[in-house]
Amino acid sequence: MHETAAINDLDRLTAIFDRISAVGARPGEGVTRLAASAEDGAARAIFAEWMIEGGARIEQDAIGNQFACFDWAGEAAPWVFAGSHLDTQPRGGRFDGAFGVLAAGCAALAMSHDLGTMRFKPACNLAVVNWTNEEGARYQPSLTGSGVFSGALPLERALALRDGVGVELGAALAAIGITGATQNVPPRPKTYVELHVEQGRILNEAGRGIGVVEGTWAARKITASWIGRAAHTGPTPMADRRDALLAAAQGIAGFEAVTAQAYPHLHRSAARLVVEPNSPNVVVERATVWFELRGLDTAELDRAGQAVLALFAKAASDTGTRLEIAADMLRAPAEMDAGLMALVGEAARSAGFEPLIMRSVAGHDAVALQNSGIASALIFVPSVDGIAHHPDEFTHPEDLQAGLSVLESVLRRLVEAPAGQDKKD
Numbered sequence: 001m002h003e004t005a006a007i008n009d010l011d012r013l014t015a016i017f018d019r020i021s022a023v024g025a026r027p028g029e030g031v032t033r034l035a036a037s038a039e040d041g042a043a044r045a046i047f048a049e050w051m052i053e054g055g056a057r058i059e060q061d062a063i064g065n066q067f068a069c070f071d072w073a074g075e076a077a078p079w080v081f082a083g084s085h086l087d088t089q090p091r092g093g094r095f096d097g098a099f100g101v102l103a104a105g106c107a108a109l110a111m112s113h114d115l116g117t118m119r120f121k122p123a124c125n126l127a128v129v130n131w132t133n134e135e136g137a138r139y140q141p142s143l144t145g146s147g148v149f150s151g152a153l154p155l156e157r158a159l160a161l162r163d164g165v166g167v168e169l170g171a172a173l174a175a176i177g178i179t180g181a182t183q184n185v186p187p188r189p190k191t192y193v194e195l196h197v198e199q200g201r202i203l204n205e206a207g208r209g210i211g212v213v214e215g216t217w218a219a220r221k222i223t224a225s226w227i228g229r230a231a232h233t234g235p236t237p238m239a240d241r242r243d244a245l246l247a248a249a250q251g252i253a254g255f256e257a258v259t260a261q262a263y264p265h266l267h268r269s270a271a272r273l274v275v276e277p278n279s280p281n282v283v284v285e286r287a288t289v290w291f292e293l294r295g296l297d298t299a300e301l302d303r304a305g306q307a308v309l310a311l312f313a314k315a316a317s318d319t320g321t322r323l324e325i326a327a328d329m330l331r332a333p334a335e336m337d338a339g340l341m342a343l344v345g346e347a348a349r350s351a352g353f354e355p356l357i358m359r360s361v362a363g364h365d366a367v368a369l370q371n372s373g374i375a376s377a378l379i380f381v382p383s384v385d386g387i388a389h390h391p392d393e394f395t396h397p398e399d400l401q402a403g404l405s406v407l408e409s410v411l412r413r414l415v416e417a418p419a420g421q422d423k424k425d
């Protein structure tokens with residue numbers, strides 16, 4: 001087998017990772033870099049400057065996806081993309097997303113260094129991509145940038161999304177200087193590769209350093225509002241009250257009870273609650289809850305979803321409130337590209353790692369691209385104790401190194417001579 005040894009440049013990764021990790025960081029509170037915030041803008045600027053120093057040109061599309069373009073093979077050549085996202089959850093970890101973007105950047109710089117030598121003969125161009133609002137923390141749905149790029153989410157709808165205080169995504173992007181597409185955004189790539197921390201403990205428990213994702217779980221996401229009537233919490237007679245928060249509480253408790261009993265292997269959460277007008281002296285007029293069910297089987301998610309919608313309606317009738325379903329969407333499970341899985345597996349074995357074929361519970365940008373017909377690969381490295389979306393999220397340096405080596409090896413193979421042509425070395 002012809003191999004190109006990956007340049008294992010953990011120092012390069014650590015230097016830029018530390019710079020990006022400092023943006024939005026507070027002691028003990030992890031990193032808060034919500035999509036299209038000032039912190040997101042600062043991280044984007046550092047990423048762009050770093051890539052420009054490395055010889056890339058920076059482009060961005062109208063939803064703010066950032067592309068660090070390495071035009072190695074000419075205008076007519078196909079593109080390979082690699083990346084992830086620089087936005088985080090509130091008080092999130094440093095590794096989620098940023099690792100994938102910066103590792104792809106390091107791989108691109110190492111390949112650039114070999115340009116014009118026998119070690120590297122590109123037949124494709126490469127873009128290192130930072131996708132906008134992967135997390136879905138500030139704007140829902142998540143995977144916004146990759147969804148728009150891949151055609152699943154209309155641009156106008158995405159720009160009109162509102163955050164918790166009513167700021168449209170388009171306005172938030174404009175506030176950090178993103179007001180439309182630049183001139184030479186790269187076209188749809190032939191392949192996309194994403195390296196990400198696992199955010200679970202499967203790799204840890206299996207004692208493996210590299211995971212090759214074969215597919216993802218499906219997710220059903222339901223946003224339910226109960227609408228009651230604002231009233232004074234003192235004099236209003238109890239019989240007259242229409243308490244939306246009480247309805248939401250019954251909805252949450254019922255959701256937990258029904259799904260735990262009938263669908264125990266589905267992952268479930270009610271993780272966000274917005275109460276209006278949110279005064280201690282006003283009976284709640286509107287309570288909105290964001291529910292999630294995740295599982296492998298979409299038929300089961302359908303049945304579970306029907307059951308919880310029925311109990312939400314019962315919570316409304318029991319409390320004299322009215323139920324509104326503001327959103328109810330099913331994210332289909334993805335099946336990742338088999339050819340790319342084999343390529344990643346081969347690269348991992350060449351680097352000395354027996355990869356674990358596994359499913360991802362979480363969604364990732366690679367899922368959006370794969371589901372739109374762009375052959376995509378998702379590579380995992382272990383998360384210590386599976387901790388994710390928490391300041392204690394951690395991946396050991398040797399695991400970062402392994403992921404970086406495998407990613408670079410995969411990208412070299414993809415960018416080099418197409419199948420059927422001579423490979424160098």
Ligand SMILES: [Zn+2]
Nearest residue numbers: 096097134196
């Ligand atoms: Zn992520």
